[in-house]
Amino acid sequence: MLENSEIFVIGGLGFIGCHVVRSLLAQGCKVRVMSRTKVPDAQIHNMFGYQANLKIVTGDFTCKEDLLPALAGCDTCIHLATTTLPSTSNNNKIFDIQSNLAGTVQLLEAMREQNIRKIVYLSSGGTVYGNPIHVPISETHPTNPISSYGIVKLAVEKYCYLFQELYGIQSVVLRLSNPYGPGQTGNRIQGxxxxxxxxxxxxxxxxxxxxxxVVRDYIYIDDVTSAINAALCYQGQETVFNIGHGTGxxxxxxxxxxxxxxxxxxxxxxxxxxxxxxSKNILDISKAQKCLNWSPQVDFEAGIxxxxxxxxxxxxxxxxxx
Amino acid sequence: MLENSEIFVIGGLGFIGCHVVRSLLAQGCKVRVMSRTKVPDAQIHNMFGYQANLKIVTGDFTCKEDLLPALAGCDTCIHLATTTLPSTSNNNKIFDIQSNLAGTVQLLEAMREQNIRKIVYLSSGGTVYGNPIHVPISETHPTNPISSYGIVKLAVEKYCYLFQELYGIQSVVLRLSNPYGPGQTGNRIQGxxxxxxxxxxxxxxxxxxxxxxVVRDYIYIDDVTSAINAALCYQGQETVFNIGHGTGxxxxxxxxxxxxxxxxxxxxxxxxxxxxxxSKNILDISKAQKCLNWSPQVDFEAGIxxxxxxxxxxxxxxxxxx
Incomplete structure (x- = not known):
């Protein structure tokens, strides 16, 4: 179904992005990745092998002049990038708003201008809900984040919904729990x-x-990739899904x-x-299981x-x- | 209770602001109003009469350099200002984010720096919920705005909550329905x-x-003023209240x-x-009635x-x- 479509991936060289790009290429998609810094061809080759269907575009996703030409001709956008971390976003809330929120709204406007009809946005099941009133947490749980990171993710979700309602750009928001897997580095704050x-x-x-x-819901990277694939194929009206393992x-x-x-x-x-x-975050993933026809396949021991x-x-x- | 406290009012010269400032002065408060443009003394005198307890500060609330000295020594901030309208905010979403969201977060940071311990923020019961699933709408109704105005109001609410949780600045958010009353002008889009x-x-x-x-919940200006007074006096832990007449x-x-x-x-x-x-917006105001010990007193015919x-x-x- 995705074969021959051209997909624009923001954050395609990060931990999750690399896995997603590989999966898309394996399915026969054309993939365009936007990277803020110029990455040497040798490094790209090292990450993905030789790939005729992969194009790397240098540019800043928060800059409309970079985005407009880069997006031209794509069918769908996957937005995985963030400029802040949950743990440090409160130290510079204005920067968080300017870069992640205003930047993503800029992206949505550019998509509208270039007639890109779908976005898959990676949100955060670990921060948008705040302190859970109950677990597992379903998508209807109150959303009272205790970090700027979570507020900005939530506001982006609302703009995705707005663009679907006003301009017919289909939005699928995935509220991801804690992803882990090969490709994460042990010396950085990726989990x-x-x-x-x-x-x-x-x-x-x-x-x-x-x-x-402290209880968290850990999801193996292959299950994240399959959820993003399911979101790409999804044609229904729902916009927000929890994506986790569903266990603590x-x-x-x-x-x-x-x-x-x-x-x-x-x-x-x-x-x-x-x-x-x-203290405790476990996602209720039944909505994604039902609507996206997706389920996590890798248990924690196998993943570890x-x-x-x-x-x-x-x-x-x-x-x-x- | 409010007597002798010094209250900083942003938007204090607008339709709602004027009524709020008059009410605060009548209760013996000191009031400091921030206005973007220099207003002649004669005009201020015309609006409020001679008031020893009223001070007008010229400055932009989105500018930290203007705010910090203006806030010094105040006890509480009432934020009534907006730079956009629900009907036109979608035409410039980035401006909405930059001015109203980043601007208000800047304000909250300035309050923190100046040790102002409370904010009363005027949100929008007409836009934060989006298309209602049911009426009357309680505070726990899903929030899916169909305007940038509504999204930004909602995001500001979340930052108010964050500042209460992280820094102990008490936040009271009033989700107001459609206010009307003397002082609105008939040739402007105020309702x-x-x-x-x-x-x-x-x-x-x-x-x-x-x-x-089309059904709306109209609230008379004196009932808005009394709700803001109740919010100023409120010492509880709840942060978000619907304020309307509760009828359609x-x-x-x-x-x-x-x-x-x-x-x-x-x-x-x-x-x-x-x-x-x-198509239909009627607020459930039972939470405000219970927690703020407030109720609207003016029915539609008397208000009209x-x-x-x-x-x-x-x-x-x-x-x-x-």
């Missing part, structure tokens, strides 16, 4: 899973903020899994909890194994080069 | 009531977009009322309906009579000067 595994593999101490009982995992559960899979001698250091963390294997390979490669 | 009355008084044709069965009135009902109060020979011209109008009397006086004054 705890690769960080914990990297520490465990290198014999360093895993730092846990709080008592380790404590930080201590991750440590326990790593003890079984890597070894018992893993070091853990508990530090005072951060006030910004909600894949990440361990990937990061262990990297360790070996690093040692060979050093 | 249909004064426009209809002005047309009827001058023998011109009343233009109705659609079939006149069709455009045709207004015409019928004017026929009774002014005369049967009122001309009405029906024009094709605007797609942006939601007051506006007719006020606009008729203006007509007489105009004729005397012409």
């Amino acid at each position: 705890v899973v690769p960080v914990f595994i990297e520490k465990a593999l290198t014999g360093k101490s895993i730092e846990i903020w709080g008592d380790g009982n 995992t404590r930080l201590n559960d991750i440590v326990d899994a790593l003890k079984v899979l890597i070894g018992q001698n893993i070091l853990v250091e508990y530090k005072p909890g951060r006030s910004l963390d909600v 194994k894949a990440v361990i294997s990937s990061l262990a390979d990297e360790q070996v490669a690093k040692k060979e080069f050093s | 249909v009531v004064p426009v209809f009355i002005e047309k009827a008084l001058t023998g011109k044709s009343i233009e109705i977009w659609g079939d006149g069965n 009135t069709r455009l045709n009902d207004i015409v019928d009322a004017l026929k009774v109060l002014i005369g049967q020979n009122i001309l009405v011209e029906y024009k094709p309906g605007r797609s942006l109008d939601v 009579k007051a506006v007719i009397s006020s606009l008729a006086d203006e007509q007489v004054a105009k004729k005397e000067f012409s």
